Amino acid sequence: MLYKKLTLFSPRSLTYRYKVVAILILVLCWHTPQLHAQEAPADTAEIVVPVWPEDSLGRRTPRGTVQGFISAVADQNYNRAAHYLNMDTTLVSVRNGPVLAKSLQELMDRSGKLMPFSWMNNTYNGFAEDNLGPNLDRVGAISINAEEIDLMVERTEGPEGGPIWLFSSQTVQRIPLPVEENIKSTLVEKVSPEALEDNKWGGVPIGHWLSIVLLIIVAYLLAKGITALILLLIPKVWAKARQETTAGIIRAFALPVQLYLAIWLFVFASRYVGISIIVRMRLSEITVIVGLIAMLLLVWQLLDFLSRFFERRLALRGNQAGVSAVLFLRRGIKVALLVLGIILALDTFGFDVTAGLAALGIGGIALALGAQKTVENFVGSVTLIADQPIRVGDFCKVGSVSGTVEQIGMRSTRIRTADRTIVTIPNGEFSSQQIENFAPRDQFLLSSILRLRYSTTPDQIRYLLKEIRAALLAHEKIDSKQVRVRFTEFGQDSLNLEIYTYINAKDYNNYLEIKEELFLQIMDIIQASGTSISLPSQMLYLAKENDQSDDTGEKEV
Incomplete structure (x- = not known):
């Protein structure tokens, strides 16, 4: 008989905080009923057809x-x-x-x-x-x-x-x-009264049936006591077990370990006391089912613990979309666990689940095709939550829409525009577009062209370059590594100076405030230099034309 080995991650690959998880999983899975597998023959000609x-x-x-x-x-x-x-x-x-x-x-x-x-x-x-x-x-x-x-x-x-x-x-x-x-003689035969051994039910002495009931009760109570003792001792010998996170994981293991330990004690004791193989085989499927329930219950409780943990973390950050996604995923995984448990139980009791799985597969494909947009939007929302290109309150530009993100839902994202309107974008479409988020930027670019009159002298320009550069470097909100003030070109109607730097501001309003302050200082410097800003000008050429008369006596205008 071929058994598939269950491969566990080495505890050395886990953090010290969660080593207890690996230990408890090892205890739980050491005697877990291991399913055997058969590989489908590669050559269909080797398949035996019963005739x-x-x-x-x-x-x-x-x-x-x-x-x-x-x-x-x-x-x-x-x-x-x-x-x-x-x-x-x-x-x-x-x-x-x-x-x-x-x-x-x-x-x-x-x-x-x-x-x-x-x-x-x-x-x-x-x-x-x-x-x-x-x-x-x-x-x-x-x-x-x-x-x-x-x-x-x-x-x-x-x-x-x-x-x-x-x-x-x-x-x-x-x-x-x-x-x-x-x-x-077996222990059960020695302790059972003669009347219980002589009278049989289902080909088995009644004493064996009564002993089975007693063993079930004793095994459950003993497993419960052992589990309670372990839960009491772990915090005393391991300080980290008193922390909320580690304690929550240990509590998630408590009931599954108790159930599995009870099954193991029952199976061992039933063989030890000599319970009839007829009774044991009739209950063997039930023990397998309880073992499966223990494993699924472990996954269920770990899922509850982890989902609540991430839910609290996301709520503290104000990420309501993340909370919604966690709740949705938790419900989906729980439904999948229930379906898996039912399929495994039916298979254990001998029902052919192949046709049912095929029907579920076809139904799942049909459902996926019918709910393609819904699935696309859900995947888009998961992408937005996992990648976090935007968050609620961020000012962003998505396609041609600019505004502040007000809500990231499971199906769509709502953006309030500058006109105070709400634009709702499906998450599938939202996540596939180019997203420009203005909220996380740490600096604002200040780039401006200063146009001076052509009457400005070279000395005045040198003065302006020196004083404007000094004013920028002296400001505490200016990135001193990226300051540039240069005389760049002779314009059509002005001498052009380029001002280029970055402002360290926390938001756009703060940037405008600093920009306003700097521009006023620059105006003072220009006034002190004796020159001024160039005004746009046009030249109009006037020419006097000779008056000539045509044959009709009219003048050209």
């Missing part, structure tokens, strides 16, 4: 063989149970099939551990990747004379030519006869 009739005993697959055997011994029909054993001619001549079937049941009751039915292969070929050969599958283990051996089933050929899976001849050969002489 034979169904076996009346259901022995076409490893799972069917084990289920049939358990059902037969539960009915105490050991003649039928013997048909699930591979007894070659040597065994048939020296050993009795029904007696062997009963002995195998006794071994399973006392020391056996079978995989849950949902873990067993349910195909005609069995597992080909378990390194046991093409005709063998492992379904559990039994203990004989203090030695644990694998419980194997092997594929044989039936009368119709189809595969028949039976408990392997090697396993059957090792079954001791009679079992009662080799194995002592």
Whole structure:
């Protein structure tokens, strides 16, 4: 039997604050039921197409063989149970099939551990990747004379030519006869009254059923006590566990660990006291379901904790769009967890979920096509929240729209323009456009051309260049590394001086205030220099034309 190994991140890759997360995950997942996987054959010609009739005993697959055997011994029909054993001619001549079937049941009751039915292969070929050969599958283990051996089933050929899976001849050969002489009575048989052992229900003594109920209660209470003790001790031995963030993560692990520990204690105790394999196999699927619930519950509670954590952080920053996105994602992931849990539960109980998954896939495609714009806008909103090119209160320009961002929603973003109107832009379109955000800039450019009269002398220009440059450098809000005052050109009607620098201002109004102050200083400097600003001028040329008369006696105008 091939098990997929669960790969955990090394605790060394985590921060010191969250090492406890890795430790608790390791404890929870150490005995987690591991699902086996089969790879689809690359060559479709290798797929076995059943052309034979169904076996009346259901022995076409490893799972069917084990289920049939358990059902037969539960009915105490050991003649039928013997048909699930591979007894070659040597065994048939020296050993009795029904007696062997009963002995195998006794071994399973006392020391056996079978995989849950949902873990067993349910195909005609069995597992080909378990390194046991093409005709063998492992379904559990039994203990004989203090030695644990694998419980194997092997594929044989039936009368119709189809595969028949039976408990392997090697396993059957090792079954001791009679079992009662080799194995002592179980603990549950010793403590149960004779009346509870003689009366049976479902092929199992009533004492075993009562013991199962008692074990469930004891396992749950013991797991609850152990979990409470661990939660009490962790803050005492680890100081960081008293911090809110770490404590929240530990609390998220509490209930899943308690459930999983209860299941582990129950499974271990039921084998230890010798509960009948019939009862254990009937409850095996339930234990798998509870294990799955524990894992999904862990993800659920971690999701709740993390979403609340980020929700508080975003709320403190005033990012309401981020809060909305977190709430939406939390609901979506919870719905996905519920659907996943239902699918896994149905698969564990033996329902074919392939058709349902195909229907969900087709429905999901149809829904995605129908809600394409909605999905596009949602993805756009996630992009805006994650990338944060703008925030509420920022002044920005998107396409041809300029204004202040008032709201970033899950579907659209609202911008209030200078005309005090509201422009609503879908987030899908918003995130795909070029966005110019004026809010995060740390400096404002001051670039101006100073036009002087042509009567200005070179000495006056030198004076202006020196004094204006000194005034800019003296101002505390001017970036001194980027100050430029130069005589740049002879204009059409003026001598041009370029003023170029950056102003360190916190907002646009502050920039205008500093700019106004600097321009007034420059006007004072110009006045002190003895020159003035050039005024736009035009030259008009007047010419007197000779008056001439034409034949009609009229004058040209």
